Amino acid sequence: MVALLVEQDLQAPIQHAHTVAGVGPGRRLGGTALSTPAPQAGIIPRVAGLLCPVLVGRDGEIDALTAGLNAAAAGGGSTTVVLGEAGVGKSRLLRELRALCAERAVPAMVGRAVDTAAAVPFRPLAEVLMAACRARGPVDDPDVAPFRTALARLVPDGSVPAPAEEVSPLHVAEGFLRVVRSRAGDGGCAAVLLDDLHWADPETLAVLEYLADNIAEEPVMIVVSARPDLETDAVRDLIALADRRAADLIELSRLGREQTAEMVRGCLGDEAVPAEVLEVVADRADGLPFFVEELLTGLASDGGLAREGGRWVARHGERVRPPVTFAESVRRRLAGLGSRVRDVLVDAALLGRRIDPELLATLGVADRQELDDVVRAGIERALLAVDEGAVRFRHALTRDALIGDLLPGERASRARRALDALRTARPALPGDLAETAADLAEAAGDRAEAAALLLDVSRRALARGGLTSAESALRRAARLAEGTAVHLDVTEALVETVGLTGHTEEAFPLGEVLLARLAAAPDADPHGTRRAAVHVALARAAVACTDWPLATAHLDRARAGAPDPVLTARVDALTAVVALGEYRFDDAERLAGVAVAAAERAGAPDLLCESLLVHGRCARIRDLALAERAFDRARTVARDAGLAHREARCLAELGTVDVYGSGGTERLREAAELASACGSSETEAVAEQHLAIAAWRVADADTMQMHAEAALRIARRYRLGLLLPAALILLGCAHAYRGDHAAMEAAVSEAEPLLGDDVTQRVALHAHTRAVCALTHDDLTTAAVELGLAAGIARSRRTAAIPMVAVEVLLRVVDGAEPAPLTAQMRRMGYDIHPLLSAVLLAADAVGSGRAGAAGPAAALMDRALHAMAGNGFLRAVTARLVAPRAAADGWGEPARWLADALAVFTARRLPEPAAACRRLLRDLGERPLRARPCSDLTVREREVLGLVAEGLPNRAIGERLYLSPRTVEKHVERLLAKTGSVNRAQLATYALRAAPDT
Numbered sequence: 001m002v003a004l005l006v007e008q009d010l011q012a013p014i015q016h017a018h019t020v021a022g023v024g025p026g027r028r029l030g031g032t033a034l035s036t037p038a039p040q041a042g043i044i045p046r047v048a049g050l051l052c053p054v055l056v057g058r059d060g061e062i063d064a065l066t067a068g069l070n071a072a073a074a075g076g077g078s079t080t081v082v083l084g085e086a087g088v089g090k091s092r093l094l095r096e097l098r099a100l101c102a103e104r105a106v107p108a109m110v111g112r113a114v115d116t117a118a119a120v121p122f123r124p125l126a127e128v129l130m131a132a133c134r135a136r137g138p139v140d141d142p143d144v145a146p147f148r149t150a151l152a153r154l155v156p157d158g159s160v161p162a163p164a165e166e167v168s169p170l171h172v173a174e175g176f177l178r179v180v181r182s183r184a185g186d187g188g189c190a191a192v193l194l195d196d197l198h199w200a201d202p203e204t205l206a207v208l209e210y211l212a213d214n215i216a217e218e219p220v221m222i223v224v225s226a227r228p229d230l231e232t233d234a235v236r237d238l239i240a241l242a243d244r245r246a247a248d249l250i251e252l253s254r255l256g257r258e259q260t261a262e263m264v265r266g267c268l269g270d271e272a273v274p275a276e277v278l279e280v281v282a283d284r285a286d287g288l289p290f291f292v293e294e295l296l297t298g299l300a301s302d303g304g305l306a307r308e309g310g311r312w313v314a315r316h317g318e319r320v321r322p323p324v325t326f327a328e329s330v331r332r333r334l335a336g337l338g339s340r341v342r343d344v345l346v347d348a349a350l351l352g353r354r355i356d357p358e359l360l361a362t363l364g365v366a367d368r369q370e371l372d373d374v375v376r377a378g379i380e381r382a383l384l385a386v387d388e389g390a391v392r393f394r395h396a397l398t399r400d401a402l403i404g405d406l407l408p409g410e411r412a413s414r415a416r417r418a419l420d421a422l423r424t425a426r427p428a429l430p431g432d433l434a435e436t437a438a439d440l441a442e443a444a445g446d447r448a449e450a451a452a453l454l455l456d457v458s459r460r461a462l463a464r465g466g467l468t469s470a471e472s473a474l475r476r477a478a479r480l481a482e483g484t485a486v487h488l489d490v491t492e493a494l495v496e497t498v499g500l501t502g503h504t505e506e507a508f509p510l511g512e513v514l515l516a517r518l519a520a521a522p523d524a525d526p527h528g529t530r531r532a533a534v535h536v537a538l539a540r541a542a543v544a545c546t547d548w549p550l551a552t553a554h555l556d557r558a559r560a561g562a563p564d565p566v567l568t569a570r571v572d573a574l575t576a577v578v579a580l581g582e583y584r585f586d587d588a589e590r591l592a593g594v595a596v597a598a599a600e601r602a603g604a605p606d607l608l609c610e611s612l613l614v615h616g617r618c619a620r621i622r623d624l625a626l627a628e629r630a631f632d633r634a635r636t637v638a639r640d641a642g643l644a645h646r647e648a649r650c651l652a653e654l655g656t657v658d659v660y661g662s663g664g665t666e667r668l669r670e671a672a673e674l675a676s677a678c679g680s681s682e683t684e685a686v687a688e689q690h691l692a693i694a695a696w697r698v699a700d701a702d703t704m705q706m707h708a709e710a711a712l713r714i715a716r717r718y719r720l721g722l723l724l725p726a727a728l729i730l731l732g733c734a735h736a737y738r739g740d741h742a743a744m745e746a747a748v749s750e751a752e753p754l755l756g757d758d759v760t761q762r763v764a765l766h767a768h769t770r771a772v773c774a775l776t777h778d779d780l781t782t783a784a785v786e787l788g789l790a791a792g793i794a795r796s797r798r799t800a801a802i803p804m805v806a807v808e809v810l811l812r813v814v815d816g817a818e819p820a821p822l823t824a825q826m827r828r829m830g831y832d833i834h835p836l837l838s839a840v841l842l843a844a845d846a847v848g849s850g851r852a853g854a855a856g857p858a859a860a861l862m863d864r865a866l867h868a869m870a871g872n873g874f875l876r877a878v879t880a881r882l883v884a885p886r887a888a889a890d891g892w893g894e895p896a897r898w899l900a901d902a903l904a905v906f907t908a909r910r911l912p913e914p915a916a917a918c919r920r921l922l923r924d925l926g927e928r929p930l931r932a933r934p935c936s937d938l939t940v941r942e943r944e945v946l947g948l949v950a951e952g953l954p955n956r957a958i959g960e961r962l963y964l965s966p967r968t969v970e971k972h973v974e975r976l977l978a979k980t981g982s983v984n985r986a987q988l989a990t991y992a993l994r995a996a997p998d999t
Helices: 059-075 089-105 123-136 145-151 169-182 202-214 233-243 255-269 274-283 287-304 324-335 340-351 359-364 368-380 396-404 410-424 433-442 449-465 465-483 487-503 502-520 529-544 548-560 567-579 585-603 605-620 624-641 644-660 667-676 679-696 701-718 722-739 741-754 759-776 780-796 805-814 819-828 835-851 855-868 873-889 894-910 913-924 940-950 955-962 966-980 985-996
Strands: 079-082 108-111 190-195 220-226 248-251 304-308 311-313 384-387 390-393
Touching: 059 079, 059 089, 059 190, 059 248, 079 089, 079 202, 079 233, 089 108, 089 190, 089 202, 089 368, 108 123, 108 873, 123 190, 123 202, 123 433, 123 548, 145 169, 145 679, 169 202, 169 220, 190 449, 202 220, 202 233, 202 805, 220 233, 255 274, 255 287, 255 502, 274 287, 274 311, 274 465, 274 855, 287 487, 311 605, 324 396, 340 359, 340 368, 340 396, 340 433, 359 368, 359 410, 368 384, 368 390, 390 396, 410 433, 433 449, 449 465, 449 487, 449 679, 465 487, 487 529, 502 529, 529 548, 529 567, 529 955, 548 567, 567 605, 567 701, 585 605, 605 624, 624 644, 644 667, 644 679, 667 679, 679 701, 701 722, 722 741, 741 759, 759 780, 759 805, 759 913, 780 805, 805 819, 805 835, 805 873, 819 835, 835 855, 835 873, 855 873, 873 894, 873 913, 894 913, 940 955, 940 966, 940 985, 955 966, 966 985
Parallel strands: 079 220, 079 248, 108 190, 190 220
Antiparallel strands: 304 311, 384 390
16 A cells, blocks of 8 residues: 555645646535445555546646747746645646656656755755766766866765855756756757655755746756645745746646546546446545545445446445545544544534534534534644635545544444434435435435435436436435335336436346336336336437337337326327437327427426427428427426426537537537536437537538547447447548548448448438548549439438538539439428538539520529538538539639639648649639649648638638637738738638649
8 A cells, every 4th residue: 555645634745646637626416425434453455556547637738848848949948837736636747747758858857855854955956966867877067067066965976075065056056957958868958857846945946946047048847846735935935936937837726527537437447437436536536636546446445346247337336435544644633632523523524524503503513602613623623624605524535534433333323313313403304415314324224214315315316407416326225225115216216317317238127127026016016107117218218329119119018008198298209209210200290299288288397398309309300490499498498497407408409400500519519518517428429429510511520520539439438329320420521521531431330330220320421421531532433422322312211411412413413414303302302401402402503504504593503502601611612623614614603713712622621632623624724723832831720720711711710610719810810921921811812722732
């Protein structure tokens, strides 16, 4: 066991691998349970430490340190101060920097200050010098020679006598700088990393101040770490360096809940981590990575977390033991307090993390004056802290440590007294008191009462849309309820909840067990209503994984045993979802209408919301405005009823209207965040997929890939049926936009066997991946074949609108087919509801009009088409490249201008084959494509901005595409104008054309 102590919590510096993240703690979603007492003697069994192999949430900090390293290599040294409380990850950040130095052949010399009774002058610097000598032998550099006597005070040198008197820190500082500079490696610089300088001696700080003021033109980077919570002279001096701009400042903050979950998954090496483990670690670790790793290691050591069948399972994941050294630090701080203060703190700990003086006084724990004295003493000993006006235990683990030291009998009797008093004082158990009561009941040994209380906690969480909290409470309740009268009730609620959270692989076996138990207990379900409800829950789980036949089977059984009108309406609503999934739109719309009417009569907001969502999805096929009204009403119902998971789904569906209409993504982003917060994994995946689709609309391959991969991770983790191949196809689309055939085929090949009978995704596979990839290589033959396959499916089976299918019509019309019947068929199919698809059909109409001799109308139609495609430069360029030769042959429009615009887009996107085709067609028209020597010093970001300027996008649209502010885009454009010698945006676009390689 590594002995580690946190100052004020562990009373010594942390020297342990841990991961940090740069945001504050998130809101509390779930409950806590009273800890299992730590053994008082003997050896505690341990498993190997579960350490996180990756650094979570520190991209900005790593970028800043990387920039400092780059500057040092170019001769511009710097000093950076990293501040953060104990356990937040300062040392880990420095280790990451050291690894980066190793990759770049940059020597990284490390020193550390320590907490000693008598400070040793220059200790951290002496460690650095000794490391330098160990690595490359004694320093034999003429520049260092004048300072060897001063440095002999730090590192004895047999060739010079140690100074008889005190040496000047300035002499030491200059000598130290010259030594470090002499050690610069192949990477062109050297790095000095000084850890725990909150304990630094005054001499070291004086040297550091000199260095910070004198390395601006040296190939040296200095990074120091310290803890701001210790009010030492050293910390004040370090902050003063940053205040006067002699050093950069990085302040590390705690992990948020999502980042804690990411770290837990990293530690366990598995995406599928039990919800209750995520909850308890988030609640207990307080965002400190050291606690995350120690808690997981403790759970694994105690058997509360185990690996079974290739995955992690929680046996009693809610019961945690504080790290031994932390518990010992709490005992030391308690030792200086009287027994009465300790007793009051223990009673307060039994009632939760927050200290409620009114409740404690009501329960007779202590009077207000005594409580005030206890609180002051607890704050002085760093056991308690004031947070936003409320007094709390400084860490959740502080509370666990207090309770853990009670003997089992004492803990049970204290918990029973507290529970009885709590029920008398607050019989309704408002707020978090229901969880507190459940903790007390379990500690008192009453498993049935604890399970019943946790069942109530879960129902409250579900009522407000907290799916993760509900699932965590129910899993704990299920373990406690085994063999008690509430077991059936708990299992029934758990089946419903895991179906809602997307844990479909667990819902079905659990549901079958529950159905068997209900069938074996006729008194528990005399009319079959409970079994019908279970079938509804299982049907919902089947819908989540898009298994329509399985969903139908459960719905049929639910309908046969569902005399309750609300339950019948739920069956209708889910049957409508199945019909929609099977593309039986008329059936879906009829059933959705029946369900809406039944929900309105029953006054059931959850059912009404679900029914309105189905109604809106049906309407979206033909009328976006009608769909938006249905979704908006559903959102109002969900918000008024406090149904967060339903509101998240409403926002996701409203976001799809935006994607098909304005192209905005704000509501989709809000949906993804809300779904993640409340644990609705299916909705989060849907939102991420539609964010990827929104990026497709503007041909943004990078953003599309980011959201497709996010959706893919969720779909894989929870086995979400067709959402998995859909995400793979979107990922393939992103690769196709770049012309990366190998990556596109890898994604598509994995997706294709999983599609089953989903015709929409099969159409997308052909049209949006393989056809698009062929077009990026100007392979019109392959594109025509793939688009023909997609169009054939779309014409024979009703599907959702897939915009690239319209390009099949355009290719046929350009080759001589009559446009009218082809475009009319597409419009009858409802495909013109999509603006981009409609625009391609307009281009096909333009070709037909031009062929018929109507030059003016043809040009007007083409202008309308290209204008409608303004947001998707790739599709606009493809359309121009296809239509221009036909227009030139028939004598209408501005084919040369269209080709020049298309050439600029293809060049900016680095697609050489279609660019070469445009250049060849321009020469055929007698035009001479201009070219110029490309500017070689453009950054990657400047090239991205240049490409979007070439597409004709304004600054605001470029900012939205690249996630930059309009002001930042303006600065990039200004630099591009200067670097390219252009005087306006038009010339910049021309520059992009001229700079294209001749292919």
